[in-house]
Amino acid sequence: MSHASSFPSRRNLLKAGLLSPLAWAWPRSASAAACDDAAGWIPPEAFLDDLPRLMQALRVPGIGLAVVERGEVVWARGFGVTHALTRAPVVANTLFEDASLSKPVFAYLVLQLADQGVIDLDAPLVRYRRMDYLADHPWIDAITVRDVLRHSTGLPNWRKDPVTEKLVPAVKPGTRIDYSGEAIFWLQLVVETLTGESLDESMQRLLFGPAGMQGSSYSWNADLAARSVYGHRAVEDETPGMPPQMLREQWSAAQVVADRWGKPLSTWRYEDAARALPEVQAITPKGLVNWPGDILANAAASLRTTPTAYARFMALMVRTPREPWQITEATRRAMLTKQIDVPGRWTEKGLGWNLEATPRGPVFYHSGSNGGIFKNFALGDASGQRALVALTNGGSGNVLYRRVVRAATGHDLLAFDL
Template identity: 85%
Template sequence: MNHPSLPSLPRRRWLKTAALSTLAAATWPQVTRAAACDDAAGWIPPDPFLADLPRLMQALRVPAIGLAVVERGEVVWSRNLGVSNAQARTPVADDTLFEDASLSKPVFAYLVLQLADQGVIDLDAPLVRYRRMDYLADHPWVDLVTARDVLRHSTGMPNWRKDPANEKLVPAVKPGTRIDYSGEAIFWLQLVVETLTGESLDESMQRLLFGPAGMRDSSYTWSADLAARSVHGHRAVEDEEPGMPPQMLREQWSAAQVIAGRWGRPLSAWRYEDAARALPLVQAITPKGLVNWPGDILANAAASLRTTPTDYARFMALMVRTPRAPWQISEATRTAMLTKQIDVPGRWTEKGLGWNLEATPRGPVFYHSGSNGGIFKNFALGDLAGQRALVALTNGGSGNVLYRRVVRAATGHDLLAFDL
């Protein structure tokens, strides 16, 4: 991709770019010296880095960051810094919820694999055998998509349709032949799970995963309590628009909450049919274009998870801990989750089931990033052999720059995923 040269940038943006370059030059040697390149060292960020973290947050205009670390399969450390809303200046607390964005996907993948272990779903059966949505195109490739394709992102489907109210969903290539990152496919699989369990997404999550794992502050949905404890998203450092940016999920779900209140049926219990029935009622009380189809007001397995950093670390502990409790996925299934699931020549990163996999000089790691609306940026990294993991959740559009520094300082890993 071609980038404009610095002289062609507006002067204010050029000055910000120069400032960030200076910051990188000043900070990187310290990070390198502090990095836990010794695999016997832990992944808790070094004290000098933590002391400098507020300065980095200010420079990158990231109001809040939540961090948590797993060592030897247990959550051993967490830290929340900053404010949930830069205008209200509300400090983050241990029970503050971050919008996890695409970190939602590995958690949902775990649920699907629990159901596979129980014989509820066959990972290699066509999804249309379980549920064919009316928004799917009449195309033979649709009939080939499996749950395995969804979890390894080989459905050929787009990430998100531009006009879901009027546009049919169809694979661009034959499923199983290439990698196409797709939130749409995850959402379809979510609706299949609804059919198989007879529950909403959040009901299944609470019963099968969040409850047993002790993830008491986790939900894919919305309520007055979740709203009060959830951070607001903020613009990236290069975005000079004044004021707070649109808070997409917060705005959509706050409107849906009105209808949920009228019905006496909480959003946590809504299934696709509920969202479809509520759609015209929600559209009647929202600006045109905010809510366009039922998926806009339904819990979304691809993007709507909210957790504390500690709760997400509890999930990461499940990925690296042994021995395992009976309710968890089997050892064979965990191995499959963290093993390459499709051979696409020339890739520097591989796809497991719900996770990205990268070989490093110090051994393989698994990871996932998250970005919602360009205002929430998150990252989770795990090392199965070392039984360790790191979670970094932010509420700023430049949070990806910040979490990369956290990962480098805490783990010593400088992933290709950060640059390619």
């Protein structure tokens, strides 16, 4: 897929006045005192008025925000553009690449299946599916579903060379925290086996549809491509040209094969990706697509949503379940409760979430970063039934979303500095 060949320099962006707030917004209160819990988490108007200046300085072309109060999505607003050169505006149905914010959403699906008796959280994954890329090691046999969701598998985040490198734990499962996308992906393949569906088919049936998360997908098609933001370099990176758009480029190549087959990417399972691999590699630059996981929906990283849709998911996390399709109250509480005791940690692991104690009570959160060009954050306060979502398309989006969180919530998390 071709991209624009040049990118305005930082100096030109600052001179050009790239960013301006868009007109789509839900009603908000007139004011919100950031450190006053009674005021809510909608960012103060003075901060929102200043946000375009911050975006310009940090070279973050677009950001989408959404807020949950009293267990309901009450406010959403977008700023800026989806692409710094085409200047297409961020609008209400713009899709952001959620990166690792994909993981808690997938965890919710797994826990739905656990509540239904389809999967056992304390069963070894090899009981359900053993992939041929797993090492022959006793620690592999000991990894449970719970280990995956609390990141205690001992597996690496991602292998450097999945073509030749076997997947093996560095430590005995259940003994320390090792953040692992590989573990999430393996669990995704287990879910494929148990449901007989692709990841996206299960997500649409069990969560996206019932929760009203319109447009959300872990997969790809022409409509998703047209509505999705492009990623941009961090403010300190002056490399000319647009950065590689890894998932977009991989997906676009896989789409050619999907169209040839007449089988949408959203229905692909691992076996489909493995079968398509030679055809996709034949039409892509060497090194772009290396193994089936590069062209398959990825529960650890490939979710796309609007800010409002992600906030609808966050609403499920901060209120007592109301519908039969939702996880039980006991399971919701388990997601937000420490699942492993590792001495000396300042943050804890729930099921799919990070947990941090603050002077104003516990919060749960997750960040997301894909390719260093998409930076996102979601924060929730279960006792206050509130949450905040910030999705960006810039490599310095992490600096920006920290300012958003501080202004809107008054929380200055250790997660921002450690």
